[in-house]
Amino acid sequence: MIRVLDFLESLRATLWPRAARRFEAAAFLLPALLLVGVLVLGLAWMADASLRLLDTETFELSEHWTLANYRDLLENDTAWIVLGRSVLGAAVVTAVTLALAFPYAWVMVRTGSAWLRKLLLVSLFLPFFIGQVVRAYGWLIVLGKEGLVNQLLGALGMGPFKMIYTYGSVLFGLVQYMLPFAVLLIAPAVTAIDEEVELASETLGAPWWRTFLEVTLPLARPGLVAAAMVVFTLALTDYAMPVILGGGTNDFVANMVYDAFFRTSDSGMGSAVAIALVAAATLLAGVLLTWLGAGTLGFRGEAKR
Amino acid sequence: MKAADAPLPVDAAAAMVEVRGVGKSFGGVPAVDQVSFTVAKGRFLTILGPSGSGKTTLLRMIAGFIEPGEGELFIHGRPVSAVPPHRRSIGMVFQRLALFPHLTAAQNVAYPLRMRGFAAGEIPGRVEAMLKVVQLGGLGARRIHELSGGQQQRVAIARALVYQPDLVLLDEPLAALDRKLREEMQLEFRRIQQELGVTTINVTHDQREALVMSDEVLVMDRGRVQQLASPDAAYRAPANVFVAGFIGVTNFLEAVALEGGRVRLAGRECGCGAGPAPLPAAGTVLDCALRAEHVRIAPAGTAADEAPLDVQLAGVVRQVAFEGDRTLYEVGVADLGNAVLRVIDRSPEAHLGLRPGAVVRIGWRARDLIPFPR
Ligand SMILES: Nc1ncnc2c1ncn2[C@@H]1O[C@H](COP(=O)(O)OP(=O)(O)OP(=O)(O)O)[C@@H](O)[C@H]1O
Ligand SMILES: [Mg+2]
Numbered sequence: 001m002i003r004v005l006d007f008l009e010s011l012r013a014t015l016w017p018r019a020a021r022r023f024e025a026a027a028f029l030l031p032a033l034l035l036v037g038v039l040v041l042g043l044a045w046m047a048d049a050s051l052r053l054l055d056t057e058t059f060e061l062s063e064h065w066t067l068a069n070y071r072d073l074l075e076n077d078t079a080w081i082v083l084g085r086s087v088l089g090a091a092v093v094t095a096v097t098l099a100l101a102f103p104y105a106w107v108m109v110r111t112g113s114a115w116l117r118k119l120l121l122v123s124l125f126l127p128f129f130i131g132q133v134v135r136a137y138g139w140l141i142v143l144g145k146e147g148l149v150n151q152l153l154g155a156l157g158m159g160p161f162k163m164i165y166t167y168g169s170v171l172f173g174l175v176q177y178m179l180p181f182a183v184l185l186i187a188p189a190v191t192a193i194d195e196e197v198e199l200a201s202e203t204l205g206a207p208w209w210r211t212f213l214e215v216t217l218p219l220a221r222p223g224l225v226a227a228a229m230v231v232f233t234l235a236l237t238d239y240a241m242p243v244i245l246g247g248g249t250n251d252f253v254a255n256m257v258y259d260a261f262f263r264t265s266d267s268g269m270g271s272a273v274a275i276a277l278v279a280a281a282t283l284l285a286g287v288l289l290t291w292l293g294a295g296t297l298g299f300r301g302e303a304k305r
Numbered sequence: 306m307k308a309a310d311a312p313l314p315v316d317a318a319a320a321m322v323e324v325r326g327v328g329k330s331f332g333g334v335p336a337v338d339q340v341s342f343t344v345a346k347g348r349f350l351t352i353l354g355p356s357g358s359g360k361t362t363l364l365r366m367i368a369g370f371i372e373p374g375e376g377e378l379f380i381h382g383r384p385v386s387a388v389p390p391h392r393r394s395i396g397m398v399f400q401r402l403a404l405f406p407h408l409t410a411a412q413n414v415a416y417p418l419r420m421r422g423f424a425a426g427e428i429p430g431r432v433e434a435m436l437k438v439v440q441l442g443g444l445g446a447r448r449i450h451e452l453s454g455g456q457q458q459r460v461a462i463a464r465a466l467v468y469q470p471d472l473v474l475l476d477e478p479l480a481a482l483d484r485k486l487r488e489e490m491q492l493e494f495r496r497i498q499q500e501l502g503v504t505t506i507n508v509t510h511d512q513r514e515a516l517v518m519s520d521e522v523l524v525m526d527r528g529r530v531q532q533l534a535s536p537d538a539a540y541r542a543p544a545n546v547f548v549a550g551f552i553g554v555t556n557f558l559e560a561v562a563l564e565g566g567r568v569r570l571a572g573r574e575c576g577c578g579a580g581p582a583p584l585p586a587a588g589t590v591l592d593c594a595l596r597a598e599h600v601r602i603a604p605a606g607t608a609a610d611e612a613p614l615d616v617q618l619a620g621v622v623r624q625v626a627f628e629g630d631r632t633l634y635e636v637g638v639a640d641l642g643n644a645v646l647r648v649i650d651r652s653p654e655a656h657l658g659l660r661p662g663a664v665v666r667i668g669w670r671a672r673d674l675i676p677f678p679r
Binding site: 194196197199200201202203204205206207210214215218219221 | 368369370389390391393395396397399400401403404405406407416417420421464465468474
C-alpha cells in the first residue's frame with residue numbers, strides 16, 4: 001500500500017514538478033476563464049455583426065463595415081424611450097427590492113424563533129422552484145382583467161382595474177422576481193454583524209432607528225452593494241417580465257434585441273442594440289461600484305475584528 | 306417580592322443602583338433568583354460566579370436588554386423597568402467589545418456624544434480628552450482593526466465613559482486578553498474608574514480580578530447571591546461553603562462540633578476559627594474550610610516552625626506543582642483518614658524542592674480552620 005502511494009507520489013513529481021505548484025491555484029480558475037472566453041468570443045462576433053448593414057433584398061449582412069446601425073439607433077426615438085424605460089425601471093426595481101429585502105433578511109437572521117426563520121426561508125426559496133415565466137403567467141391570472149383581484153373587487157362593487165400590461169405591472173413582477181436574490185445576498189452580511197454591536201449602540205444612547213441607520217446599515221453595506229449590482233443588472237437586461245406582464249406595450253432593451261433578431265431578422269441591428277445594452281450596463285455598474293466603492297464588497301474583510 | 310420589604314444595608318439615598326428582589330427564569334428554570342443589592346455612588350462592585358451562574362443575565366437586566374421577571378431595578382433612585390436601554394444613563398463594555406468596525410477610534414468615542422445630543426462643537430474636545438485618559442492620545446484617527454487588542458480595549462472603555470454615565474457595566478471585557486495584558490488592564494481600569502469616580506458593576510468568573518479591582522464583591526451561584534462583602538471579607542470570612550471553595554484554593558475537612566468552640570477532626574480534638582454562624586450544638590456535622598496557603602509544610606525532622614501551629618500532622622507528598630512565585634503540594638495525610646490536602650508554600654525553602662514521596666510535617670493554626678454547619 002505504502003509502495004503504491006510512493007510510486008504515485010514520484011509519478012506526480014515527474015508529471016507535475018514542484019515549480020508548477022504555484023500554478024495550481026490558477027488551474028482552478030481555468031473553467032471560469034474558459035466561460036469568460038466563450039462570452040468574449042460571442043461579444044466579438046456580435047461587435048462584428050453590429051458593424052454590418054442588412055441588405056433588405058437578399059437578407060444578408062454587408063461585406064464592409066459601417067456605423068450605419070449605430071447611427072440609426074441614435075436617431076431612433078423609440079430606442080431611446082426603451083433604454084430610458086429600462087434604466088429607470090431597473091433603478092426603481094433595485095430601490096424597491098432592497099428596501100423590501102433588507103428587513104426581510106434582518107428578521108430572518110435575527111429572529112429568536114426557529115419556526116419563523118424556517119417559514120421565511122421556505123417562502124424565499126419556493127418561488128425559485130417555480131421559475132420566472134410560470135410566475136409571470138401566475139400574475140396574469142391574479143391581476144388580469146378577469147383575474148382574482150378584479151373578481152374580488154367586483155364583488156365589492158369596484159373596478160375592474162387595468163393592472164396588467166402596464167409599466168407598473170412589469171416593475172411589480174421584476175421586484176417579486178428579484179426579492180429572493182437580494183435577500184440571499186444581504187442575509188450573510190447581516191449574519192456577519194455582531195448583535196452586541198447593535199446592543200452597544202443602544203446603551204450608547206441611540207434609539208433603534210438610529211442604530212439601524214448608523215450601525216446596521218453601514219455594516220451590511222457589502223451585502224447591499226452586491227445585491228444592488230445583481231438586481232440592477234438582472235432587471236436592466238430582463239426579457240420575460242416585459243414580454244409577459246408588459247404584453248408588448250412596455251418593452252425593455254432585451255425585447256428590442258429579440259425583435260431585431262427574430263422578427264425583422266436583422267442580426268446587424270440586433271447586435272448593435274445588444275452591444276449598446278452591454279455598454280450601458282457596464283457603464284452603469286461601473287458608476288455604481290465607483291460610487292459605493294469596490295472595497296465595500298467586503299473582499300478585504302475589513303469588517304472583521 | 307418578599308425581599309422588597311427586607312431592610313437595605315446601605316443608605317438608599319446614596320445608592321446609585323438598587324436591585325430589589327430581581328429574578329428571571331428561562332423556560333421555568335431560574336437564571337437569576339431573588340437578587341437584591343445596592344451599589345453606592347462611585348463604588349466598584351464585581352459580580353463573581355462560575356459559568357452559568359446568571360451574571361450576564363443580571364447585568365443585561367440592569368442594562369435594559371432583558372426585562373426582569375420579578376423585582377425592580379432603580380438607577381439614581383428612579384425605577385427603570387419602563388426605561389429603554391438608550392434612555393438609561395449607562396455605559397457598557399461588552400465581552401467582545403462591540404466596537405464599531407466602520408468607524409475610527411475617535412468616531413467610536415464620539416458616537417455616544419452624538420447620540421446623546423452633545424453640542425457638535427464640544428465633541429472633539431471631549432473625545433480628545435477621553436482618549437488621553439485611556440492613553441490613546443494621537444491614535445484617534447486609526448480604524449479599529451488597526452489597533453492592538455489592548456488598545457481596542459481602551460477604546461471600548463473610553464466609549465463607555467466619555468458621556469459620564471451614572472453607571473458603567475463591564476461584562477468580562479478582559480476575559481479574552483492574555484494574562485499579562487489582562488492584569489495590566491485591571492489596574493488600568495481601576496485607575497480610570499477612580500480618577501473619574503464612576504459607579505461600576507463588573508462581571509467576572511476570575512476571582513483574582515474580583516479581589517484586585519473591586520470595592521465590593523457579590524458572589525453568585527446558580528442565580529442566587531451567596532455573599533456581598535469587601536474583597537478582604539469575602540476572602541477571610543466566606544459566608545458559606547460555596548464562597549469558601551470558589552475563592553482561593555481550599556481544602557474541606559469533615560468534622561463534628563464539640564463543646565467550648567472545639568471540633569473533632571478525624572478522631573482528634575482541636576480548636577477552630579470563627580465561622581459565619583456560632584458553632585452549633587455538640588454532635589452536629591461540620592464542613593471545615595482550610596485554605597491551602599494557611600497550611601504550613603516542612604520536611605520531617607526539621608526544627609519546629611517559628612509560628613506556633615495548633616495542629617501538626619505527618620504526611621507524604623503526592624504531587625508537586627512549581628508555579629514560579631509559589632509551589633502547590635498535594636499531601637496525603639494518614640491521620641486525616643488518608644485525605645489529600647492541598648498546600649501552597651511561598652517560602653524560599655520551597656525551591657529546595659520536596660519530591661513526591663517525601664515525608665513531611667504539615668500544620669495549621671486553629672483560627673484558620675473555618676467551620677460551616679452542614
Ligand atoms: N436567552 C436565554 N435563553 C435560555 N436560557 C438562557 C438564556 N440566557 C441565559 N440562559 C441560561 O441562564 C443561565 C445563566 O446564564 P448567564 O449567561 O447569565 O450565565 P453567566 O453567569 O453569565 O455565565 P458565563 O460566565 O458562562 O458567561 C444559564 O443556565 C443559561 O443557560
Ligand atoms: Mg456571561
